[in-house]
Amino acid sequence: MKPKILVLTCTYCSYAGADMAGVSKIQYPPSAYIVRLICSGREEALFALEALREGFDGVLFTGCHIPYDCHFISGNFKARARVALLKKLLSQLGIEDSRVRLEWISASEGDKFAKVVFEFTRELEEMGSLPKFRKISELGVEEHD
Amino acid sequence: MPRVGVYVCHCGKNIAGVLDVKRIVREVAKEEDVVVCKDYPFMCSSEGQRLIAEDIRRHNLDRIVVAACSPRTHEPIFQEALKRAGLSPFFLEMANIRDQCSWVHEHEKELATDKAIRLVKAAVAKARLLEEIRVEKISVKQSVLVIGGGVAGITAALDVAKAGFKVYLVEKNSSIGGHMAQLDKTFPTLDCSICILGPLMVEVATHPNITLLTYSEVIEVEGYVGNFKVKILKKARKVDETKCTGCLLCMEKCPTRVPSEFDRGLGERKSIYVPFPQAVPRVPVIDTEHCLYFTKGVCRLCEKICPVKAINYEQEDEIIEIEVGAIIVATGYEEYDPRKVPEYGYGMFTEVITGLQLERLASSFGPTRGKILVPGKNKEPQRVAILACTGSRDEKNLPYCCRVGCMNALKHAWYIKHSIPGATIYVIAPDVRSFGKGYEEFYRRIRSEGVILIKGRASEVHRSPEGCLGVYVYDPSLDEVLVLKVDLVVLEMGLVPNPASEKIRDVLKLSKSTDGFFLEVHPKLRPVETSIEGVFICGCAQSPKDIPDTVAQASSAAMKAVELLAKGYVESVPYVVSVDEETCSGCGICVSVCEFNAIEIVEKNDRRVAKVNTALCKGCGSCAAACPSGAIEQAHFTREQVLAMIKALAR
Ligand SMILES: Cc1cc2nc3c(=O)[nH]c(=O)nc-3n(C[C@H](O)[C@H](O)[C@H](O)COP(=O)(O)OP(=O)(O)OC[C@H]3O[C@@H](n4cnc5c(N)ncnc54)[C@H](O)[C@@H]3O)c2cc1C
Numbered sequence: 001m002k003p004k005i006l007v008l009t010c011t012y013c014s015y016a017g018a019d020m021a022g023v024s025k026i027q028y029p030p031s032a033y034i035v036r037l038i039c040s041g042r043e044e045a046l047f048a049l050e051a052l053r054e055g056f057d058g059v060l061f062t063g064c065h066i067p068y069d070c071h072f073i074s075g076n077f078k079a080r081a082r083v084a085l086l087k088k089l090l091s092q093l094g095i096e097d098s099r100v101r102l103e104w105i106s107a108s109e110g111d112k113f114a115k116v117v118f119e120f121t122r123e124l125e126e127m128g129s130l131p132k133f134r135k136i137s138e139l140g141v142e143e144h145d
Numbered sequence: 146m147p148r149v150g151v152y153v154c155h156c157g158k159n160i161a162g163v164l165d166v167k168r169i170v171r172e173v174a175k176e177e178d179v180v181v182c183k184d185y186p187f188m189c190s191s192e193g194q195r196l197i198a199e200d201i202r203r204h205n206l207d208r209i210v211v212a213a214c215s216p217r218t219h220e221p222i223f224q225e226a227l228k229r230a231g232l233s234p235f236f237l238e239m240a241n242i243r244d245q246c247s248w249v250h251e252h253e254k255e256l257a258t259d260k261a262i263r264l265v266k267a268a269v270a271k272a273r274l275l276e277e278i279r280v281e282k283i284s285v286k287q288s289v290l291v292i293g294g295g296v297a298g299i300t301a302a303l304d305v306a307k308a309g310f311k312v313y314l315v316e317k318n319s320s321i322g323g324h325m326a327q328l329d330k331t332f333p334t335l336d337c338s339i340c341i342l343g344p345l346m347v348e349v350a351t352h353p354n355i356t357l358l359t360y361s362e363v364i365e366v367e368g369y370v371g372n373f374k375v376k377i378l379k380k381a382r383k384v385d386e387t388k389c390t391g392c393l394l395c396m397e398k399c400p401t402r403v404p405s406e407f408d409r410g411l412g413e414r415k416s417i418y419v420p421f422p423q424a425v426p427r428v429p430v431i432d433t434e435h436c437l438y439f440t441k442g443v444c445r446l447c448e449k450i451c452p453v454k455a456i457n458y459e460q461e462d463e464i465i466e467i468e469v470g471a472i473i474v475a476t477g478y479e480e481y482d483p484r485k486v487p488e489y490g491y492g493m494f495t496e497v498i499t500g501l502q503l504e505r506l507a508s509s510f511g512p513t514r515g516k517i518l519v520p521g522k523n524k525e526p527q528r529v530a531i532l533a534c535t536g537s538r539d540e541k542n543l544p545y546c547c548r549v550g551c552m553n554a555l556k557h558a559w560y561i562k563h564s565i566p567g568a569t570i571y572v573i574a575p576d577v578r579s580f581g582k583g584y585e586e587f588y589r590r591i592r593s594e595g596v597i598l599i600k601g602r603a604s605e606v607h608r609s610p611e612g613c614l615g616v617y618v619y620d621p622s623l624d625e626v627l628v629l630k631v632d633l634v635v636l637e638m639g640l641v642p643n644p645a646s647e648k649i650r651d652v653l654k655l656s657k658s659t660d661g662f663f664l665e666v667h668p669k670l671r672p673v674e675t676s677i678e679g680v681f682i683c684g685c686a687q688s689p690k691d692i693p694d695t696v697a698q699a700s701s702a703a704m705k706a707v708e709l710l711a712k713g714y715v716e717s718v719p720y721v722v723s724v725d726e727e728t729c730s731g732c733g734i735c736v737s738v739c740e741f742n743a744i745e746i747v748e749k750n751d752r753r754v755a756k757v758n759t760a761l762c763k764g765c766g767s768c769a770a771a772c773p774s775g776a777i778e779q780a781h782f783t784r785e786q787v788l789a790m791i792k793a794l795a796r
Contacts, residue, residue, distance in 0.1 A: 006791060011217070012676050013656065019215045022244030030250040030260045033794045034241070035267075036216070037782055038720055041738070041767030050788055054795035071654045071677065072765035073740040082770070107656045107664055107676065114249070 002031035003057035003124035005117065008043040009036050012071045013106050014062035020110030028114040029121050032060075040064065041075025045086045048100050053133045058099045058124045060116065065104040076104065096127055147273045150181040150206040151265065152197060154188035154213035156243050161186075163247035165258045169212070172262045176269050180204050188213050189222055197223070198230035207232065208272040212240040212265045218667060235278040235719060235781060240268035267793040271786045278780050280716040285371035286470040287311060289706045292363055292649055295323020296692060297684025297699040298475035299345050304703030305473075306354035310710050313467055314349060315377055316359045317645055320424035321346055323477050327407065329507040329515075331692060332556040333587035339423055339510075346425040358465065360430055362645075366652050369763070370679030371470050371715040379463040383431035384417070388455035391427030393419065395447035395456065403435045405512070409502045411520055412512025417447045417456075422510050431458075471679045471706035472653070474663060475699065476646035478685035480638040481536040481543060489532065489636055490606040495521030496614055497606060497634045500553050507560045517564045519633050525565050526632035530616045531557050532603050533574035537639035545660050547689045550637040551578045555588060557635055558596040571629055573599045573618050581691060599627070606634055640689040653680055662688045673702040679715075681705050720764035720781045722757055728776040729754045735768035735777055744768060 009015040015036045021028065033056075037043060040063025048059040061083050063076040070076040080102060087097035103116045153169050155161035166184045174182035181200050185193050188211055200206055209232070211223050216239040224234035242261040250257035287310055291302045294316030302314045314321070325331075326346075328338035349355055358377060365376035384395075399415035407420035414420070416436040417429050437444035438458060448456040483491035483499050491497045496519050498506075509515040519526050533554035536542040551574060558570045577598070579588040592598065601618050609615035609630060616629040642661050650657060655675050656664040663682040666674040673681045683702035684695040709715070724735075731753025735744045743761035746753050755777070766779035775784060 004795070006794065016217060016656075016676065019217060019241075019244040022215075022248040025248055025251065027249055027251060030246070030253050030256040033260070033263065033267075034245055035787060035790050035794070037766060037787070038779070039765035039767065041765050042770050042779060042782060044770040044784070044787075046784070047787055047791060051791050051795065054792055056791075056795055068651050069654065069656070072763055072767065075765050075767055078738060078767050078771070108658045 002029045002121055003129070004055065005032040005058045005060055005120060005124070006048070006051040006056045007032050007034045007060045007062060007117070008040075008047060009034055010040045010063045010075065011036060011038050013064035013069060013104075014040070014113070016107035017105040017109045017113045020108060021113045022110070024110045026110050026114040028117040031121065032117045039070065039072045039075035040079035041070075041072060043079050043082070045082055045089070048086060052095070052099065052130060057127075057130055058101065058120055060120055061100065061102045062105050065106055069104075069106065095130065098123060099127070099130065147178050147208045148180045148204065148206050149178045149208040149210060149269055149272050150197065150200050150204065151179055151183070151210045151212065151269060152188050152193070153182075153184040153242075153265065154193070154211065155184060155186045156214060157186065160213070160243050160247045163251055163254055163257055164242060164261050165254070168258055169262050169265060173265045173269065176266055178208075178273050179269060180206060189219055194223070194226040197226050201227070201230040201232055207236060208275055209237050210240060210265065210268045210272050211237065212242045212261070212268065214243040215241050215245075233277055236272070236275050238268045238272040238275065240264040263794050263796065266796070267790040270789040270793040274783070274786045274789055276780070278719045280719050282714040283371055283717055284714050285710055285712070286373075286468045287710055288313065288467070288469045289471045289473060289710065290315065290363070290373070290375055290467065290469040291473045291475060293323070293475035293477055293684075293686065294318075294321030294349075294359070295475060295477045295684060296325045296342060296345075297477065297686070297695045298323070298473070299342075299349055300696050300699035301473045301475060301683060301703040301706075302349055302355055303345065303352065304700050305706055306352045308703075308707045310354065310707065312355045313377075313469065314355055314357050315361050315363055316357075317362050318420065319360045319382070319430045320420050320426070321349060321357070321359060322421075322423075322425070324501070325692060326421060326423070327409075327501060327508070328504045329509075329511075329560065330556065332552045333581070333583040335556070335559070343423050346423070350425045357426065359426060361465075363649060363652060366472070369718070371709070373469050373472060373679065375467050375469060375472075377465040377467065379465055381460040381462050382428065383433070383456065383458055383460050384429055385455045385457050385460070386426065386428050388453045389428045390453055392452065393429065394450045394452065396429055398446045398450045400444065400446065401435055401437060403432060408505045408512045409499070411502055411505055471681065471709050473702045473706055474646075474649055474653070474655070474680065474682045474686050475684045475702075476643045476649055476686040478640040478689060479643050481641050483535070483636050483638055485542060486536050486636070488605045489535065489603065489634065490614070491636060494606065494608065494614060494634075495519070496632060497636065500550070500557065500635060500637045503557050503560065503635050507564070515564075517561060522632075524632070526561070526568065527565070528569045528613070528629070528631040529561050529633045529635065530571045530573060530603070530629050530631045531635045531637065532616075533572060533577070533637045534602065535636040535638050538575070543639040543641065543660070545639075545689070546578065547638075547640045549689065549691050550639065552581070552584055552587065552691070553637045555591040555596075557637070558591055559594070562594055562596065570596045571599055571616075571631070572596055573601060573603050573616070575602055576600065581693065640685060642686065646686055653677060655680065655682075660688070662686065673698060673705055679709060717759070718762065718764045720766070720779055721759045721762040722764070722766065722769055722777050722779045724755045724757055725776045725778070726754045728774050730774055730776070731755065732773065734771050734773060738767045738771045
């Protein structure tokens with residue numbers, strides 16, 4: 001089984017880029033799943049955390065190229081800042097921060113979309129699967145109040 | 146309980162040839178709230194749409210999932226189908242099992258089907274949570290902005306104006322006309338270029354519906370389809386357009402000489418000038434970088450000679466603000482820089498020129514009054530090599546075809562043949578692409594006139610010991626490297642987007658294709674629309690093309706703009722955000738991330754809460770993602786909906 005990847009896309013660039021991979025029949029592993037949002041500015045950290053908890057091995061944030069391609073001016077910058085913080089949070093939680101990745105993919109870059117999915121898949125394969133998340137209560141640690 | 150209907154499209158073999166459609170239907174039918182689950186060969190056909198409408202009525206469906214192709218192209222079609230059946234169009238969710246599944250996993254049918262099942266289940270999970278969205282009708286401003294005054298912009302402007310709408314045509318140069326004004330004749334018919342373009346230029350200037358803004362640039366665009374607010378910088382001409390009669394006495398008297406851009410550096414102009422005699426408007430500009438008064442504070446001859454006192458050295462740049470419903474981008478092309486193909490010696494040998502330079506030499510209002518003379522030698526060339534496809538179809542330079550170079554090479558051979566009858570002419574081309582109407586006939590005609598065609602690409606241009614140039618070319622039919630001794634080399638350069646289009650791209654946020662030209666929504670079916678609604682592209686701004694294709698596309702863009710204006714309204718952004726005032730802490734982070742000033746913090750019942758102005762909200766959802774208390778939700782992309790999708794995909 002290939003590592004499972006959640007791909008968060010914006011509508012104008014990266015989702016269109018993924019469509020372009022389709023139109024051009026550029027193949028990539030069927031273990032990447034796209035969830036479309038309107039703008040990369042909407043790509044929430046919570047979505048990535050939930051995805052990892054639910055069993056995805058990695059989360060790919062995507063958007064329009066910086067600096068000027070975002071149709072909402074600066075959604076891509078917001079995504080970039082958010083991913084940087086999310087990476088910190090993951091390392092604090094003891095999770096490899098490379099399980100989240102950020103890429104700029106334009107509407108014409110179908111080849112890049114496929115390439116990124118391949119690369120990320122390989123990296124995640126090397127990392128191995130993510131240990132299952134458990135609730136604190138399941139760990140047998142005494143809770144303080 | 147929602148009642149969901151799911152429709153899985155075969156798209157002929159595009160989907161069903163890879164995915165096991167029946168298995169998808171079986172699996173998805175088991176999902177909670179799914180009342181109907183069917184497959185059909187072509188969901189977007191009228192039969193397919195009728196199927197959905199019938200089921201909506203018969204089974205009281207209130208949420209529809211269509212598993213087919215991309216919502217980018219087909220969501221509007223299915224939304225209409227829902228509307229016709231009396232259901233809100235926002236109760237539709239699409240699963241893209243073609244572009245993002247069957248097409249990209251062709252060799253892994255089982256896994257691809259598993260993926261498709263998850264994609265459809267995720268769409269169902271979201272559909273179950275979809276909520277009603279109200280959109281408002283917003284009226285469309287009854288005017289169009291056209292950017293670029295080449296033959297594309299001219300055609301589009303005239304078409305829109307003739308349909309009865311107001312047009313603002315903005316051209317950065319001091320005259321409209323674009324590259325077509327520089328051409329001597331046009332293939333394949335060899336009509337005189339300015340003779341067919343000139344009347345259109347005059348019509349633009351005199352049409353009551355057109356406001357022509359030359360020497361102007363678009364610097365800011367705000368708003369959205371139907372209601373764009375545009376700021377235009379009208380640069381100071383230093384000549385009062387309302388007074389000037391176009392007598393051009395000033396130009397005659399001006400003592401300075403500057404290389405002429407219009408003549409591609411082969412001729413000269415004055416510091417106060419119109420670029421060419423047929424310029425529209427026929428109002429000169431002062432080039433303040435070279436004018437003696439502006440550089441040294443002396444002269445003022447033009448001011449003295451002007452009979453109507455139109456010279457105004459104090460005139461300043463102006464900012465003009467307009468409102469338009471649609472924008473047509475027609476910023477055209479530029480020749481690829483010949484210095485980037487250094488092996489042909491452009492810039493090193495004056496006898497190496499580009500295609501556009503030859504056009505200026507051949508033109509009766511060019512620097513040599515139509516006599517083809519070798520630059521720097523002032524002699525007629527007796528031997529000429531024309532290199533088609535320079536820089537084009539070349540991985541090191543431009544990978545794509547310029548679509549005019551082959552025909553230009555033939556046309557240019559004709560120019561020389563007819564102005565210097567005894568001349569020997571070589572056309573060197575990897576192959577001659579004569580694809581257009583009348584082009585093959587033109588090719589035969591030129592061949593029959595004694596032009597020597599060599600299949601291949603020149604490798605180098607050298608100064609030969611005799612003083613002329615030597616063009617090295619491998620001729621595959623002779624299996625030999627030929628050295629052609631010539632007096633003039635013409636480079637038919639590839640075409641690139643006009644560098645000034647980059648500014649327009651930034652201002653409008655347009656996407657470009659990998660070749661750098663503006664990207665259309667669909668290369669076949671929506672060739673003039675862009676991802677920004679209400680913004681259309683045409684001519685060489687979209688891709689290199691000849692005049693017939695440019696004009697056809699310009700009319701098409703005009704039609705699209707007219708369609709929007711004639712309809713009269715657009716619908717408001719549906720996916721706006723809303724604030725749950727109970728959970729909002731009034732921290733104001735949302736205010737700081739909003740680029741559109743759509744959120745403010747207000748006092749309400751002694752609490753500070755965020756308030757959204759939906760008329761300004763563009764629906765990006767950045768604030769929803771940034772809100773630390775989760776108090777902001779974006780319609781159609783709520784946290785709950787997205788998380789439900791992620792859960793379904795993870796299963
Ligand atoms: C050497 C040569 C010979 C040719 N001969 C023929 C021929 O014989 N027959 C034929 O069919 N085709 C011919 N062509 C092709 C022809 O030139 C094009 O098809 C045509 O000119 C394209 O028109 P356009 O309006 O799209 O672009 P352009 O002619 O490039 O016009 C674009 C206009 O937009 C303006 N502009 C650019 N950016 C901005 C901005 N930011 N703001 C405001 N204005 C801006 C430019 O100043 C220009 O006026 C030839 C091309 C070359 C290179």
